[in-house]
Amino acid sequence: MSVATPVAAQWTGIDHVPVVFHRSTCSGRRQSVAKRTCREASLCAVAAVGLSLHNRGGGGRQPSKRALQAQLASDTPKVRSRDTSLAAVGDTRGREESSGVPEFVRSPEALDEQVVSLALPAIVALCAEPLLSAIDTGFVGRLPNPALSLGGLGVATTVFDFVFRCYNFLCVVTVPLVAKAAAAQRCGNPDGPDPAQITGRIVGLAAFLGVVTWATLVAATPTALQLAGTSADSTLGVIASGYIGIRAAALPASLVNTVAVGAFRGQLDTVTPLQVTSVQMFTNVVLDYVLVFGVDALGIPALGVDGAALATAASVWLSCIAFCTSLSSRGLIVWEAALTWPLALLELQELVVGGAAQLLRTLSLQVVLLEFTRSVVGIDGGGLAAAAHQVALRIWFFALFALDSVAVAAQALLPVAITSSGTESARRVSLRLLAWGFGGGILTGIIIFVGAASLCALFTNDPSVQAAALPLIVLVATLQPLAGLVFTWDGMFQGLTDYAYLAGAMALSAGGTLAVLQVNHLSESLEGVWTCFALFLGFRAAGLAWRFWGPEGPLTPVPVGKA
Numbered sequence: 001m002s003v004a005t006p007v008a009a010q011w012t013g014i015d016h017v018p019v020v021f022h023r024s025t026c027s028g029r030r031q032s033v034a035k036r037t038c039r040e041a042s043l044c045a046v047a048a049v050g051l052s053l054h055n056r057g058g059g060g061r062q063p064s065k066r067a068l069q070a071q072l073a074s075d076t077p078k079v080r081s082r083d084t085s086l087a088a089v090g091d092t093r094g095r096e097e098s099s100g101v102p103e104f105v106r107s108p109e110a111l112d113e114q115v116v117s118l119a120l121p122a123i124v125a126l127c128a129e130p131l132l133s134a135i136d137t138g139f140v141g142r143l144p145n146p147a148l149s150l151g152g153l154g155v156a157t158t159v160f161d162f163v164f165r166c167y168n169f170l171c172v173v174t175v176p177l178v179a180k181a182a183a184a185q186r187c188g189n190p191d192g193p194d195p196a197q198i199t200g201r202i203v204g205l206a207a208f209l210g211v212v213t214w215a216t217l218v219a220a221t222p223t224a225l226q227l228a229g230t231s232a233d234s235t236l237g238v239i240a241s242g243y244i245g246i247r248a249a250a251l252p253a254s255l256v257n258t259v260a261v262g263a264f265r266g267q268l269d270t271v272t273p274l275q276v277t278s279v280q281m282f283t284n285v286v287l288d289y290v291l292v293f294g295v296d297a298l299g300i301p302a303l304g305v306d307g308a309a310l311a312t313a314a315s316v317w318l319s320c321i322a323f324c325t326s327l328s329s330r331g332l333i334v335w336e337a338a339l340t341w342p343l344a345l346l347e348l349q350e351l352v353v354g355g356a357a358q359l360l361r362t363l364s365l366q367v368v369l370l371e372f373t374r375s376v377v378g379i380d381g382g383g384l385a386a387a388a389h390q391v392a393l394r395i396w397f398f399a400l401f402a403l404d405s406v407a408v409a410a411q412a413l414l415p416v417a418i419t420s421s422g423t424e425s426a427r428r429v430s431l432r433l434l435a436w437g438f439g440g441g442i443l444t445g446i447i448i449f450v451g452a453a454s455l456c457a458l459f460t461n462d463p464s465v466q467a468a469a470l471p472l473i474v475l476v477a478t479l480q481p482l483a484g485l486v487f488t489w490d491g492m493f494q495g496l497t498d499y500a501y502l503a504g505a506m507a508l509s510a511g512g513t514l515a516v517l518q519v520n521h522l523s524e525s526l527e528g529v530w531t532c533f534a535l536f537l538g539f540r541a542a543g544l545a546w547r548f549w550g551p552e553g554p555l556t557p558v559p560v561g562k563a
Contacts, residue, residue: 136308139288141460151383152239154390171262178266199263200337210252229374246309253320260323280319287311357503364510375523392472407491414495441484449477489544505543
């Protein structure tokens with residue numbers, strides 16, 4: 001039996017991230033396979049972070065095993081990113097005689113290290129998106145009439161959440177398209193597509209869709225507000241209309257930013273998007289303070305909720321300029337290609353078809369959230385229920401994205417585990433990941449429960465809103481362990497490209513929840529709506545648990561006779 005001895009760290013396509021290989025004295029072939037396995041893991045990890053950042057529920061098609069092997073065969077990949085590291089080793093026992101097996105598949109301790117190395121950077125990036133809405137909520141909650149202001153803001157942000165989720169396919173398809181093209185370039189394939197051309201075309205498509213959506217949303221604001229549960233003539237509707245009209249002007253920039261993030265992830269760069277997003281959040285905080293409350297010394301009037309919309313729109317456009325400048329300076333985009341964006345439809349056709357299931361899943365989720373908002377807005381005319389709902393929902397989404405960092409690890413690690421070692425090893429990895437998700441849920445639940453009162457005070461100083469929101473925040477804390485399991489299962493099945501089942505399960509859960517919402521007048525009270533919110537999470541957990549432990553899931557062990 002040969003002995004595996006550690007060798008010096010080698011550099012992968014990840015900036016400054018060493019991946020340690022173990023050299024077997026028996027076979028140079030195993031070393032080569034181990035290197036390919038490592039680069040496969042790196043691409044999966046970076047793609048997972050990118051998809052999760054702009055797609056809570058997952059994303060488009062993951063590269064197949066054959067595609068990964070073909071695209072990542074080069075032994076000298078370029079240096080691109082700093083966020084992700086995976087250790088891969090060649091072993092000398094059993095079936096590992098002919099294949100490289102990542103160390104995390106064999107060692108629970110190594111798996112824990114990999115989860116931490118993936119999840120910790122992802123927490124910062126994933127929490128950036130809900131922070132933007134939370135920042136607006138925190139400033140608006142301190143206006144003279146916080147109940148009405150927060151209620152109007154809640155209706156408007158629900159509309160924007162719906163719009164953004166419908167366009168998350170832009171990032172979903174950009175990541176694998178750019179990653180494949182960039183990998184082909186590194187392999188020296190002169191006939192492969194140019195990733196800069198692809199990025200340019202999809203940026204052109206995103207800008208076009210952004211302009212069309214901007215014009216449509218402004219023209220159809222009364223209809224959008226009616227779907228969200230209020231009318232344009234009501235007090236809440238007037239506040240929401242003003243916010244929508246201002247922030248909608250940033251839709252072209254928002255969609256371009258989505259593509260830019262996907263392009264950087266496809267180039268294995270996770271640092272640039274995080275840097276730009278951090279500057280955007282800082283800018284949003286400063287502008288919110290100035291525009292929401294005004295600065296008399298500078299002659300800037302207090303604009304209230306409209307000021308929050310203007311601050312967000314301005315910060316989005318500034319981040320768009322930063323993204324475009326960075327893409328240009330690094331030669332990652334061909335701007336002439338943006339004028340030929342219709343060609344992108346042909347390039348994206350295969351992935352768009354594969355992402356149709358993800359669109360169904362997203363729409364199902366958004367319909368439920370929209371109906372919750374409609375119900376809450378109709379509870380009282382003063383906006384108290386809507387304000388409390390907005391505060392609790394922002395805390396829920398913040399915790400959701402924090403827990404989703406474990407889903408990032410699941411998306412990255414499971415495809416590598418099942419490719420290199422088969423279903424049984426992947427299932428062992430998945431059980432460990434579920435433990436991480438459940439443990440993370442317990443931790444976030446404790447933090448939210450202990451700090452419930454303080455969290456209320458962060459969003460509003462109105463005692464009535466705080467009193468109405470406090471029981472909802474306690475419920476949010478209670479649901480965290482179950483949420484940790486659900487989000488981890490989501491990440492697992494996304495990594496295994498089980499999108500059709502995820503879409504079907506979400507649609508059934510949504511349908512069941514909407515039916516229960518009409519029973520016994522549950523929609524007529526804040527407690528009833530949030531009871532249905534908890535039930536919705538329970539329905540999702542049941543469907544995903546069945547897929548995991550059921551007889552035909554992607555992680556179900558294959559009987560020996562049928563292997």
